Amino acid sequence: MRKIIRLSLLAGLGVGLSASLAAAQAVSEQRIVTSLGKLTSATPIVDVELLRQEAMAGGTMASLPNWSKVTKLPQMVVEIDFKNNSVMIEPGSYRTLGLIADALHHPNLWDYKFLIVGHTSATGSAEHNLDLSQRRAAAIQEILATTFAIAPERIFAVGVGESFPIEASRADAANNRRVQLFNLGLFTSR
Template sequence: MLKLIKIAVLGLVLAQPVGGPSLAQDDLSSDQIVDALTPKEGPNRGLKVKPGDKAEAPSISMRVQFAYDSDELENEAILTLRALGAALRDSRLKEYRFQIIGHTDAKGSDAYNLELSQRRAASVVEHLVFFHSVDRGRLMAIGKGESEPINASDPEAAENRRVEIINIGS
């Protein structure tokens, strides 16, 4: 409960505009996220993505910062998730559901990293539901651990610690 209160207070503080525009760590706007997650004209127009069919689905990979060895969101992550929350509420994406997939680097055991990635994906889902009013039924948290590094040549690289969002259709 204390963790939820801490997240709520932090979210309220960060939701207030201060000075100039705040950009998320990857400088992605909600429009850029909507564009990446919107099915393009062509064979996937009806978008019915099956497990293992990930290459066909619109997706985006985002660096979401967590406290070390934790599922607690860092301040930069909250800014990143602000843009994602706005994108998922956008009318162009309202009819779709999404997988929120957590990935880790290769530090630690396979089993531990899988569990950590699942907790992190669930933390992102909870944040989107609680702070951005995204319908929980549209989001599915999945952990992949260290099994799908974005930088396979350096499994311990920071870019392997990320959250991937995949449009899985309506």
């Protein structure tokens, strides 16, 4: 059985987007560039390790100091399929990863860095879900860096397991399994 992971790149809608709206959105390089390029103010300094620690402590994403900063950054939703309980990305999802990579190579996004956040549903143990979400986020980071030549210092990965479900009333719901990509602002080491 395959599990569907949603890669959230939602432009200013926050993390509460319905699955039907996400599925209806067409993915294209231009849509990704437009959505991820909508920075309206200076971006906060984000420490990936602090994000990981806050996620393990629990709470809602918006209530945690560092995550509340991240939730205000540009993002968008597309689907990435993984084999069940695995970091193996289904071959059909490479087209979507290619579109994301093309967008990250676009001149409008060239000077930005990005955070990949892995999420799971609550179908496994909390420890297993945290590990699986980290490995999936890292798999996307690695593919973007190696296969698609995105500079590794522009992309960061963190797994948060089941900590921030979209559908909190059904923690095991499939739409809680997703990966998010956030624009973290200017990449200054060029």
